[in-house]
Amino acid sequence: MSRPTETRRPLTLRDVSEASGVSEMTVSRVLRNRGDVSETTREKVLQAAKALGYVPNKIAGALASQRVNLVAVIIPSLSNLVFPKVLSSISDELEDTGLQPVVGVTNYSPEKEEQVLYEMLSWRPSGVIIAGLEHTPAARAMLENAGIPVVEIMDVDGEGVDSVVGISHRRAGLHMAEAIIAAGYRRIGFLGSKMPEDHRARKRLEGFQEGLAKAGIELADTEFYAGGSALAKGREMTETILKRTPDLDFLYYSNDMIGAGGLLWCLDQGIDVPGRIGLAGFNGLDLLDGFSVRLATMNACRGEIGRKAAQIIAGRSQSNMIGGEVIELEPVLEPGDTIRKA
Amino acid sequence: MSRPTETRRPLTLRDVSEASGVSEMTVSRVLRNRGDVSETTREKVLQAAKALGYVPNKIAGALASQRVNLVAVIIPSLSNLVFPKVLSSISDELEDTGLQPVVGVTNYSPEKEEQVLYEMLSWRPSGVIIAGLEHTPAARAMLENAGIPVVEIMDVDGEGVDSVVGISHRRAGLHMAEAIIAAGYRRIGFLGSKMPEDHRARKRLEGFQEGLAKAGIELADTEFYAGGSALAKGREMTETILKRTPDLDFLYYSNDMIGAGGLLWCLDQGIDVPGRIGLAGFNGLDLLDGFSVRLATMNACRGEIGRKAAQIIAGRSQSNMIGGEVIELEPVLEPGDTIRKA
DNA sequence: ACCGGCACCGTTATCGCTAACATACGGCGC
DNA sequence: GCGCCGTATGTTAGCGATAACGGTGCCGGT
Numbered sequence A, B: 001m002s003r004p005t006e007t008r009r010p011l012t013l014r015d016v017s018e019a020s021g022v023s024e025m026t027v028s029r030v031l032r033n034r035g036d037v038s039e040t041t042r043e044k045v046l047q048a049a050k051a052l053g054y055v056p057n058k059i060a061g062a063l064a065s066q067r068v069n070l071v072a073v074i075i076p077s078l079s080n081l082v083f084p085k086v087l088s089s090i091s092d093e094l095e096d097t098g099l100q101p102v103v104g105v106t107n108y109s110p111e112k113e114e115q116v117l118y119e120m121l122s123w124r125p126s127g128v129i130i131a132g133l134e135h136t137p138a139a140r141a142m143l144e145n146a147g148i149p150v151v152e153i154m155d156v157d158g159e160g161v162d163s164v165v166g167i168s169h170r171r172a173g174l175h176m177a178e179a180i181i182a183a184g185y186r187r188i189g190f191l192g193s194k195m196p197e198d199h200r201a202r203k204r205l206e207g208f209q210e211g212l213a214k215a216g217i218e219l220a221d222t223e224f225y226a227g228g229s230a231l232a233k234g235r236e237m238t239e240t241i242l243k244r245t246p247d248l249d250f251l252y253y254s255n256d257m258i259g260a261g262g263l264l265w266c267l268d269q270g271i272d273v274p275g276r277i278g279l280a281g282f283n284g285l286d287l288l289d290g291f292s293v294r295l296a297t298m299n300a301c302r303g304e305i306g307r308k309a310a311q312i313i314a315g316r317s318q319s320n321m322i323g324g325e326v327i328e329l330e331p332v333l334e335p336g337d338t339i340r341k342a
Numbered sequence C: 001a002c003c004g005g006c007a008c009c010g011t012t013a014t015c016g017c018t019a020a021c022a023t024a025c026g027g028c029g030c
Numbered sequence D: 001g002c003g004c005c006g007t008a009t010g011t012t013a014g015c016g017a018t019a020a021c022g023g024t025g026c027c028g029g030t
Helices: A013-020 A024-032 A039-052 A058-065 A082-097 A110-121 A137-145 A169-182 A199-214 A230-244 A256-268 A286-290 A302-318 B013-020 B024-032 B039-052 B058-065 B082-097 B110-121 B137-145 B169-182 B199-214 B230-244 B256-268 B286-290 B302-318
Strands: A070-075 A100-105 A127-131 A150-155 A163-167 A188-193 A221-225 A250-253 A278-280 A297-299 A326-329 A332-334 B070-075 B100-105 B127-131 B150-155 B163-167 B188-193 B221-225 B250-253 B278-280 B297-299 B326-329 B332-334
Touching: A013 A024, A013 A039, A024 A039, A058 B058, A070 A082, A070 A110, A082 A100, A082 A127, A082 A302, A100 A110, A100 B100, A110 A127, A110 A137, A127 A302, A150 A199, A150 A302, A163 A169, A163 A302, A169 A199, A169 A250, A169 A278, A169 A297, A169 A332, A188 A199, A188 A230, A188 A256, A221 A230, A230 A250, A230 A256, A230 B286, A250 A256, A256 A278, A256 A286, A256 B286, A286 B230, A286 B256, A302 A326, B013 B024, B013 B039, B024 B039, B070 B082, B070 B110, B082 B100, B082 B127, B082 B302, B100 B110, B110 B127, B110 B137, B127 B302, B150 B199, B150 B302, B163 B169, B163 B302, B169 B199, B169 B250, B169 B278, B169 B297, B169 B332, B188 B199, B188 B230, B188 B256, B221 B230, B230 B250, B230 B256, B250 B256, B256 B278, B256 B286, B302 B326
Parallel strands: A070 A100, A070 A127, A127 A150, A150 A163, A163 A326, A188 A221, A188 A250, A250 A278, B070 B100, B070 B127, B127 B150, B150 B163, B163 B326, B188 B221, B188 B250, B250 B278
Antiparallel strands: A297 A332, B297 B332
């Protein structure tokens, strides 16, 4: 009820050691469960620590031991819904390894990414998980020189610094194109975000166009957006593109959220999906489970990506084997109800 | 192209100081922009640091200066969509204060919260922003003894440790009840999550029931869920509750996501909304902008909450004024299209 | 009685950086 | 010339923990 001390000086090991009558070293051993301590002193120490409300100072600990139990996780955005998913699979996997993820957000800006990376590396984490393969030269240099395991995730189309876990967005786009063509669609439009720094979306589009080209087809129209609620944007863009190019018979969206918006708009308009027009998105958001008509999409293996990445970091922080794994996962087409059955 | 050194020993201030021919202290001053350094040496040092690829060690810096530029932000979940929003407003507000948010997630578990808090406090952050007012006794004690500004956010119905920024969920529920009754609805059902630790949802329900009681009405039926895609669950639950109690004329959902699922189901079924049945959710997700029929909801001021909380932390970390502010924000009813006009 | 080994615990020396103080130096006023 | 000030830099002493090693009992074997 009354304050333990007058001026609240933060507690240190010394306080606990004095309170329990043993040396700081022994207290440290007890608190870390490391080294031999008799059961009786262990009890004494724990009791004293609890009574004082002692919280160890990891800053000092990390400096002395040269070990930090943090893993830097750097992603472009939290509002994308994709990334929280990856994040949670990372933290699940890290749960009982003693490692802890720390998140940094770049807003799809390479400069911000460089900043965030610098900031995080200055805490000397035991590993870095970072989205994408495209970084500023300085950022890349930092990753190479950090001397810790680095896992670049989400994308395998390019050269990685160290380990890489992801899917080929190029091939994902290509496969989607093939599926669409196989289903008999020919007048195809693309709708996506304007962000020039979303390399994965760009690669999907490139792969998609390549797939179309193989069948001698070109994109009939495209529409881009920036900012705002993706669902609402999907709705607007769909209306816009169909007004401009009414004979489109398929719309490929760069993500599920705008795809879902487009789907809602089509349903509202009473358009026959997938007869008159087919739709597909990308990501496999479980959000889509809530629609009566299920949008075709491609599962981006987000959970698996996070898990593998975490495993690599955890594995390498124990045994210091030399890394450089590249794990390519295979995205799965989920045809849903918005592509005609062939 | 070739590695700078054979065995890559992490760089220290000493390396930079040797490379630039000045003392470590001067290098430190340059890198922190603190104290007087002549322009010429500043240049020399910066150049050396860049050439070596030096990244400062904040661990050592923090230990020496007893200052850490981190703010712990502790929230129940990242998949709720509400919290990423709060997070981003916090980090926007902190952007140019030199402070940096670090996120911890509790999964709505008080024990996990206690763990995460302990973990974060052991890094000696300059402040804590934590969701909710309900904590374990140990967690509360830690917050009280940490000697740093603490802001509990989202909720004001209860006793805070230090500062509090949020809305009254009890009153939010109550107001929603009044609005619904004013619109002429009488057979009212509630649909929500089963989580016993979601105190804010509980308080909304209590306030809602209180509002109904004032008009001499009781909840006609309730339905709860746990886990899974909220949109899909909303759909299922709505079907279930309406099968069980067909004469309900209003459904109050504990969040917008399940509300949206319910709305989709009603539209699919061709049910007249808001004539035959009214619907309302809670949170004001901008996701809802994408629907042709807009769900009634209540804006929970998430952006404002994050901003104010960050301001309090930032303000107090500069001038050490004594805290204890309580800021109650006023949620706004957004009637949308799913409540009859009175 | 002596020695080796084990279980337990203390001492010392960092870890990389910064606060606080000390020093060097040039210029200025008197 | 002397003292003094201000600027630009160096020196010293920690910050709070841990690694590495050094004791100290106690036991059992010989």
